[in-house]
Amino acid sequence: MDSKIWDLVVVGGGPAGLSALLYGSRLGAKTLLLERLAPGGAITLSSEIENYPGVCQVKDGLSFMECWQEQATRFGGKIEIGEVTKIEPIWEVKDNLELNSKTTPKAETISTKTIPVRNKKKFNHSISDIRNEKVPKGFRLFAGEKEYLARVVIVATGSSHRKAGFKGEEEFTGKGVSYCAVCDGFFYKGKEVGVIGGGDTALEEALYLSKIARKVFLIHRRDKFRAAPATQKRVFNTPNIQILFNSVVKRVEGKLFVERLVIERDGKEITLPLPGVFVFVGMVPNSQLVKGLVELNQFGEIKVNLKMETSMPGIYAVGDVRENSQKQVVIAAGDGATAAINGVKFIESNQ
Numbered sequence: 001m002d003s004k005i006w007d008l009v010v011v012g013g014g015p016a017g018l019s020a021l022l023y024g025s026r027l028g029a030k031t032l033l034l035e036r037l038a039p040g041g042a043i044t045l046s047s048e049i050e051n052y053p054g055v056c057q058v059k060d061g062l063s064f065m066e067c068w069q070e071q072a073t074r075f076g077g078k079i080e081i082g083e084v085t086k087i088e089p090i091w092e093v094k095d096n097l098e099l100n101s102k103t104t105p106k107a108e109t110i111s112t113k114t115i116p117v118r119n120k121k122k123f124n125h126s127i128s129d130i131r132n133e134k135v136p137k138g139f140r141l142f143a144g145e146k147e148y149l150a151r152v153v154i155v156a157t158g159s160s161h162r163k164a165g166f167k168g169e170e171e172f173t174g175k176g177v178s179y180c181a182v183c184d185g186f187f188y189k190g191k192e193v194g195v196i197g198g199g200d201t202a203l204e205e206a207l208y209l210s211k212i213a214r215k216v217f218l219i220h221r222r223d224k225f226r227a228a229p230a231t232q233k234r235v236f237n238t239p240n241i242q243i244l245f246n247s248v249v250k251r252v253e254g255k256l257f258v259e260r261l262v263i264e265r266d267g268k269e270i271t272l273p274l275p276g277v278f279v280f281v282g283m284v285p286n287s288q289l290v291k292g293l294v295e296l297n298q299f300g301e302i303k304v305n306l307k308m309e310t311s312m313p314g315i316y317a318v319g320d321v322r323e324n325s326q327k328q329v330v331i332a333a334g335d336g337a338t339a340a341i342n343g344v345k346f347i348e349s350n351q
């Protein structure tokens with residue numbers, strides 16, 4: 001068990017989590033960020049980011065995130081690698097948990113002090129009253145063999161790629177089916193590839209791949225794209241992108257690796273002989289960790305109010321994992337700052 005009591009523990013090291021670490025530590029809170037892979041998050045898979053205000057130069061996602069970690073740890077915040085698998089509220093505490101306390105009370109023996117009940121009228125959003133009336137004294141987090149104690153938890157776990165659901169998708173993942181153009185595009189230099197999807201990410205990645213592959217088939221099940229008009233214009237003006245609207249991918253086929261893609265269009269099956277297909281059909285929130293602990297909406301996103309508070313006092317949710325996020329770096333960064341500021345206020349008001 002980590003002997004410290006952290007003021008804030010942030011789960012996830014994407015833009016939302018790193019921003020929370022920066023703001024929390026700069027406010028003087030003892031802040032730890034736990035990341036299962038390497039800090040940076042989903043944007044590191046992007047070939048270019050051009051819409052982060054104040055950064056005029058168009059950069060790839062990895063370069064863009066380079067200085068975030070350095071800046072986020074400048075004020076004493078710590079980053080550890082570890083996948084958080086469980087979060088437990090602590091209801092009983094012996095010692096008063098103070099901000100920046102160096103003492104280490106045993107969580108199980110933490111005794112009660114008056115437990116403030118949140119003023120429901122001030123909780124101005126749709127979180128229903130499934131919350132425990134009590135405010136937990138803190139939280140215990142489990143990551144591998146390690147355990148951590150936190151007064152406040154900020155969940156910044158982002159989202160994962162949604163599967164398109166065609167036959168062979170699982171079987172051929174990593175063998176011709178990919179979810180990352182930056183990672184795998186190089187393997188298709190001079191070849192033909194398929195891109196599935198109609199949103200911003202699908203079109204941006206199709207543009208990226210059009211510079212590597214000989215030809216890109218952009219396959220979308222509807223008759224128009226959802227992507228930003230500027231991106232659509234670039235796609236329409238790229239000669240080696242062929243758009244296939246009203247087309248549904250049925251299956252991929254091959255021996256060891258993908259050799260062809262079968263789509264259905266106007267009731268007919270069409271076979272495209274391709275060695276690679278890239279899937280960009282949306283994201284699913286990584287909220288499994290807090291399922292049953294905080295309230296989720298029907299899409300599995302964590303419900304929050306404008307302070308980024310969840311239905312469990314002391315747990316905040318930020319970035320792509322929370323309800324109604326526009327799933328952009330700038331939004332995630334703003335959320336992280338909001339949660340850290342409110343998390344520190346929460347600790348102060350519950351001391």
Ligand SMILES: Cc1cc2nc3c(=O)[nH]c(=O)nc-3n(C[C@H](O)[C@H](O)[C@H](O)COP(=O)(O)OP(=O)(O)OC[C@H]3O[C@@H](n4cnc5c(N)ncnc54)[C@H](O)[C@@H]3O)c2cc1C
Pocket residue numbers: 011012013014015016017034035036037038039040041042043044045046047048049050051052082083084085156157158159201286289318319320321326327328329330332
């Ligand atoms: C290909 C692509 C292109 C994009 N292009 C743009 C763009 O041009 N502009 C833009 O603004 N946005 C873009 N986005 C969206 C942007 O990347 C996201 O909105 C942003 O990264 C969300 O940040 P986040 O911190 O909420 O989540 P993420 O960036 O997803 O970070 C979550 C982090 O949490 C970690 N994690 C998850 N579960 C656990 C756990 N249990 N324990 C520990 N760690 C955990 C993950 O490993 C991950 O590092 C793009 C996304 C993709 C995939």
